[in-house]
Amino acid sequence: xxxxxxxxxxxxxxxxxxxxxxxxxxxxxxxxxxxxxxxxxxxxxxxxxxxxxxxxxxxxxxxxxxxxxxxxxxxxxxxxxxxxxxxxxxxxxxxxxxxxxxxxxxxxxxxxxxxxxxxxxxxxxxxxxxxxxxxxxxxxxxxxxxxxxxxxxxxxxxxxxxxxxxxxxxxxxxxxxxxxxxxxxxxxxxxxxxxxxxxxxxxxxxxxxxxxxxxxxxxxxxxxxxxxxxxxxxxxxxxxxxxxxxxxxxxxxxxxxxxxxxxxxxxxxxxxxxxxxxxxxxxxxxxxxxxxxxxxxxxxxxxxxxxxxxxxxxxxxxxxxxxxxxxxxxxxxxxxxxxxxxxxxxxxxxxxxxxxxxxxxxxxxxxxxxxxxxxxxxxxxxxxxxxxxxxxx
Amino acid sequence: xxxxxxxxxxxxxxxxxxxxxxxxxxxxxxxxxxxxxxxxxxxxxxxxxxxxxxxxxxxxxxxxxxxxxxxxxxxxxxxxxxxxxxxxxxxxxxxxxxxxxxxxxxxxxxxxxxxxxxxxxxxxxxxxxxxxxxxxxxxxxxxxxxxxxxxxxxxxxxxxxxxxxxxxxxxxxxxxxxxxxxxxxxxxxxxxxxxxxxxxxxxxxxxxxxxxxxxxxxxxxxxxxxxxxxxxxxxxxxxxxxxxxxxxxxxxxxxxxxxxxxxxxxxxxxxxxxxxxxxxxxxxxxxxxxxxxxxxxxxxxxxxxxxxxxxxxxxxxxxxxxxxxxxxxxxxxxxxxxxxxxxxxxxxxxxxxxxxxxxxxxxxxxxxxxxxxxxxxxxxxxxxxxxx
Numbered sequence: 001x002x003x004x005x006x007x008x009x010x011x012x013x014x015x016x017x018x019x020x021x022x023x024x025x026x027x028x029x030x031x032x033x034x035x036x037x038x039x040x041x042x043x044x045x046x047x048x049x050x051x052x053x054x055x056x057x058x059x060x061x062x063x064x065x066x067x068x069x070x071x072x073x074x075x076x077x078x079x080x081x082x083x084x085x086x087x088x089x090x091x092x093x094x095x096x097x098x099x100x101x102x103x104x105x106x107x108x109x110x111x112x113x114x115x116x117x118x119x120x121x122x123x124x125x126x127x128x129x130x131x132x133x134x135x136x137x138x139x140x141x142x143x144x145x146x147x148x149x150x151x152x153x154x155x156x157x158x159x160x161x162x163x164x165x166x167x168x169x170x171x172x173x174x175x176x177x178x179x180x181x182x183x184x185x186x187x188x189x190x191x192x193x194x195x196x197x198x199x200x201x202x203x204x205x206x207x208x209x210x211x212x213x214x215x216x217x218x219x220x221x222x223x224x225x226x227x228x229x230x231x232x233x234x235x236x237x238x239x240x241x242x243x244x245x246x247x248x249x250x251x252x253x254x255x256x257x258x259x260x261x262x263x264x265x266x267x268x269x270x271x272x273x274x275x276x277x278x279x280x281x282x283x284x285x286x287x288x289x290x291x292x293x294x295x296x297x298x299x300x301x302x303x304x305x306x307x308x309x310x311x312x313x314x315x316x317x318x319x320x321x322x323x324x325x326x327x328x329x330x331x332x333x334x335x336x337x338x339x340x341x342x343x344x345x346x347x348x349x350x351x352x353x354x355x356x357x358x359x360x361x362x363x364x365x366x367x368x369x370x371x372x373x374x375x376x377x378x379x380x381x382x383x384x385x386x387x388x389x390x391x392x393x
Numbered sequence: 394x395x396x397x398x399x400x401x402x403x404x405x406x407x408x409x410x411x412x413x414x415x416x417x418x419x420x421x422x423x424x425x426x427x428x429x430x431x432x433x434x435x436x437x438x439x440x441x442x443x444x445x446x447x448x449x450x451x452x453x454x455x456x457x458x459x460x461x462x463x464x465x466x467x468x469x470x471x472x473x474x475x476x477x478x479x480x481x482x483x484x485x486x487x488x489x490x491x492x493x494x495x496x497x498x499x500x501x502x503x504x505x506x507x508x509x510x511x512x513x514x515x516x517x518x519x520x521x522x523x524x525x526x527x528x529x530x531x532x533x534x535x536x537x538x539x540x541x542x543x544x545x546x547x548x549x550x551x552x553x554x555x556x557x558x559x560x561x562x563x564x565x566x567x568x569x570x571x572x573x574x575x576x577x578x579x580x581x582x583x584x585x586x587x588x589x590x591x592x593x594x595x596x597x598x599x600x601x602x603x604x605x606x607x608x609x610x611x612x613x614x615x616x617x618x619x620x621x622x623x624x625x626x627x628x629x630x631x632x633x634x635x636x637x638x639x640x641x642x643x644x645x646x647x648x649x650x651x652x653x654x655x656x657x658x659x660x661x662x663x664x665x666x667x668x669x670x671x672x673x674x675x676x677x678x679x680x681x682x683x684x685x686x687x688x689x690x691x692x693x694x695x696x697x698x699x700x701x702x703x704x705x706x707x708x709x710x711x712x713x714x715x716x717x718x719x720x721x722x723x724x725x726x727x728x729x730x731x732x733x734x735x736x737x738x739x740x741x742x743x744x745x746x747x748x749x750x751x752x753x754x755x756x757x758x759x760x761x762x763x764x765x766x767x768x769x770x771x772x773x774x775x776x777x778x779x780x781x
Contacts, residue, residue: 001396021523047632055454059479060447060681061521064637064768074652076659077632077774079483081475082448084456091472091487098493101396129454131414244496248441248471251459266468382458383473 005096006231006238007390009038009224012351015217015338016188017113023057023220027069027109030220034056034105035071038224039234048072048103051081051088051108053343058114068223070107076100084290085221085347086376086386090244092225104225105239107208112216122216123147126380134186135253148380149205149213151253156207156295158258163310166345170294171198172316174212174336176385177291180323181333183363190337212294215283217339221347224355239354243277244387245270248382256383264375267387275389277371280305285369287357288349290377291334291387299354300375306386323364327390331356332363346376351386398492399617399624400778401499403739404608408574408728410509411604416456416565417463417636420606424457424464427501437684438610439497441466444484446477446731449517451507464503464608477521478505478767479632481679481734485722486630489776493627495670498613505606510569514602521769522571523637537592537639537770541647542684546593548648549615549699551687556728557584558705559652560597563719566712569751570735574603574728596681598702603728607735609742625745629661629777637769642678647697651774653692653766660762660775661694669694670716673777675754675761677737678722686710689764690718693775717754720744737763741778 011034013026021029035041048070052062059065063080067073077100081087088106095104115121123144130136142150159165178193193211201210231238245267250256268280277283285306291297298312306327307315315321321329332338332352335345353372355361370392377385404427410578412418420443441464443457453459457473464471472491476483480752481504486507488502497778507516517533522528545628558581565578579597589597617624633655636642642651657669666672680686687701695716696704704710710718721727721740760779766772 053455054448059520059524060449060473060517061768063476064521064771065523067634067771068636068638072634073636074655075634076655077483077598077634079487079632080475082457082475087472091474091490093496094487094490094496097495098490099661100490100632125454128452129458131415131459133455244470245468247468248461249468250467251461262468267470270470280714358404378455378458382455384458384461 003097003243004228005093005152005225005230007223007241007354008226008231008235008238009034009039010351010354011222012348014186014188014221016249018218019113020038023109023111024065024069024219026220027066027107030222031107034222034224040098040103042071043225043304044103045071045075045105046103047075047095048105049081049088051084051085051093051343052084056129056342058080059161060279061079066109068108068276070105084376084378085344086388087246087351088347089223089241090111090386093241096225098229102230105222106225106347107221107222108344110344111218113218114389119320120145129251130381145321149208151381152293153205153208155171155258159295159299160348162259165298165313169297169313169316170212171195173291173294173297173364176322177330177334177336180331181376182335183360184333184338187338192342208293210326214292214335214340217341219341219344219348221351223347226313227291229332237358238392239357240393241388242391243271243275248384250383253381257310261299261303263383264385264387266298267385269305271387271389281307281327283371285371286331286353286366287327287328287329287373288332288353289334290345290349291330291336291373292340294336297329302358304373304375328366331366337375342379346386349376350374358368373379395445395493398489398627399612399614400609400742401612401621401624402427402610403742405572405739406605407572408603408605408730411507412509415462415517416507419507419604420460420463420503423503423606423608424501427610429612429764433610435465438465438469438497438501440470440491440500440596441507442472442474442484442488442500442502442680443479444474444492445506446480447517448476449520451510451512456633465501465537476767478679478681478731478734479765479772479774480732480767481708481737481765482763482776483632483765484735485609485730485738485776486632486774489627489630492611492613498616501608501612503606503608504612504732504735504755505719505734507604508602509604510732527727530547535591537565537681538594540595541770545648545688547728551702553585554581555702555705556598556683557581559686560584560725562678562711563723563725566752567722570722570727573722573726574599576700576722587609600681600724600729603730605728605730605740607733608734609739612675617764625742625778626781627776630777631656632774633772637771649690650692650773652771656773656775657693660777673760673762674756674758675741676718677721677740677763678718679734679737679764679766680719680725681729687721688716693762693764713755720754721752734765738776745779
């Protein structure tokens with residue numbers, strides 16, 4: 001193909017509740033720091049992609065108000081993807097490769113703090129995203145405040161039963177990620193959370209416990225993507241996007257194999273094929289995965305080929321994915337450690353992976369990281385997600 | 394390097410209230426039609442791009458995810474895009490980049506909207522406004538279009554009669570369109586006597602609420618040449634976007650669609666078209682309101698700036714005119730399922746292929762342009778397709 005695409009600028013806000021800032025201001029902050037990081041000005045931007053979900057924003061056409069913040073005014077385009085942030089990178093990649101623009105800005109913002117926790121706003125949105133004919137009436141029988149956890153528990157149970165994964169192992173994942181987050185300066189309210197704390201936290205829907213579910217957070221993230229020629233002009237540390245993949249499985253819950261993640265497997269296969277990766281367990285140096293629930297990280301180890309089917313428990317038991325291990329996963333703290341900025345979290349995973357490639361991850365740097373994988377998921381109750389492979393070379 | 398991309402098939406269905414159908418059923422119909430039109434099977438599709446304008450119309454969060462089965466996208470890459478009304482063309486542009494980037498060879502693009510599921514589409518539309526500055530002012534879609542239309546007519550000395558002529562033309566053209574929801578044989582007097590929605594825009598200057606979907610299949614050069622002797626190429630794509638704040642726009646003139654001029658320039662530059670009036674044979678322009686077609690004729694260079702009134706007066710944009718616009722009936726005649734305004738691009742394809750049946754324009758069509766418009770009166774997207 002000849003043409004390559006690199007990330008030349010990263011902008012990521014702190015992960016904390018910001019009641020003093022509007023979502024436009026928060027996104028502007030991330031854009032500002034991404035442009036400064038890339039050494040470009042607003043005029044250099046060719047086009048802009050944002051990702052957001054209308055219902056979560058509480059506003060239809062939720063993209064139109066991000067346009068001003070992201071430097072897209074009177075530019076060739078602003079495209080909203082109703083997807084997780086990781087899809088933004090895939091779309092931005094295609095945009096640069098097919099040449100309407102040389103520099104593409106990909107951004108996403110989430111202000112979870114504007115939703116009313118007490119009124120179960122988020123749970124009601126999950127109900128609204130279910131098929132209205134077959135699935136919604138069934139899920140209506142679950143108290144709405146526990147819907148998300150009930151759906152997650154079904155999946156967790158199916159997976160854990162099939163492969164003999166234990167609750168100790170999912171707890172270990174959460175403990176690892178909370179520990180990693182202590183080293184991440186962007187997590188402003190990171191607390192020491194022990195294995196005991198997690199085990200003793202409230203059971204939301206067996207086997208899911210309160211501290212195995214990521215809390216909500218506000219955050220904005222912006223990446224600047226550029227073609228090879230442009231990238232070389234602006235930076236000596238380009239982070240190359242060598243593989244992208246995304247996939248959607250069935251939308252009907254009853255048709256799914258809840259014990260595996262075929263959509264991530266397919267997305268990963270596409271991304272690995274592009275990147276020329278044959279043995280992900282050996283070749284990938286660091287990964288940032290979508291661990292909204294602790295058991296999800298284990299499932300994704302398998303889908304991403306970090307181990308065989310059913311072997312994820314061994315990886316965490318042997319410490320392979322710890323910060324000092326041979327394939328550290330979520331050294332930033334992941335979504336459990338950082339908090340979940342729904343719709344933006346996938347982009348944040350990629351930003352953290354890009355910092356690793358640049359060697360700029362600070363205290364949670366994986367020494368000598370050259371190939372990193374970032375993965376996103378559409379969130380409960382979707383069955384879709386994307387994978388991006390980043391490389392130093 | 395960017396690859397050449399062709400359109401190899403389109404899928405259509407009648408625009409109508411489809412309350413009895415699920416999203417999947419509605420989308421399945423156009424998917425099947427497009428596959429048949431292209432002579433392909435579901436297995437040939439590598440990736441799917443889905444889009445609608447506003448999820449709240451059908452009351453399903455993330456509604457594209459529920460159409461995976463109907464669009465043939467099961468266990469395939471599927472991406473959802475929305476720029477409100479301009480999704481009509483920004484969506485096929487995303488489909489185009491899927492192929493042009495070299496990532497996929499055959500991509501199915503489906504635009505859909507299910508507006509009959511709610512009690513009032515206007516109430517849904519009111520959820521788009523900024524809660525700090527705009528909502529308190531009480532602005533809504535009709536008021537906003539009244540403001541814009543008024544400024545446009547005043548700036549260029551155009552009249553409500555000229556707007557009415559566009560309505561008569563498009564609703565009349567729709568009489569030959571089997572997919573049209575509301576074809577009508579009316580007179581300029583009928584339009585002028587219809588009640589004002591928001592001065593100067595009258596009921597018959599607007600387009601009807603409806604349900605429906607459209608599908609387009611894009612293919613790489615190699616694949617396209619394999620399946621057809623007459624591939625229709627994507628020759629140019631363009632997009633433009635302006636600030637969502639009326640009050641904050643730089644040039645601050647509602648009468649002139651700066652962002653659409655920007656989209657036009659990008660698309661024409663890419664297609665190597667210097668004189669659109671001579672080189673474009675046919676246009677399908679986004680006409681949710683009559684004056685919008687006039688504004689778009691100007692922005693896309695089909696007449697000089699301010700010349701849209703003369704264009705309709707002289708009959709240039711009539712079906713048998715020199716440069717026909719919306720011979721299918723446009724959104725006015727065919728119905729306006731916001732994002733499924735991608736129908737405009739489908740009709741361009743059918744006109745070039747001479748598959749447009751009773752809607753076919755007499756002149757030969759080799760190059761055509763379609764556009765979409767939307768957001769807070771802020772987005773425009775255009776695609777030029779044609780033979781080499």
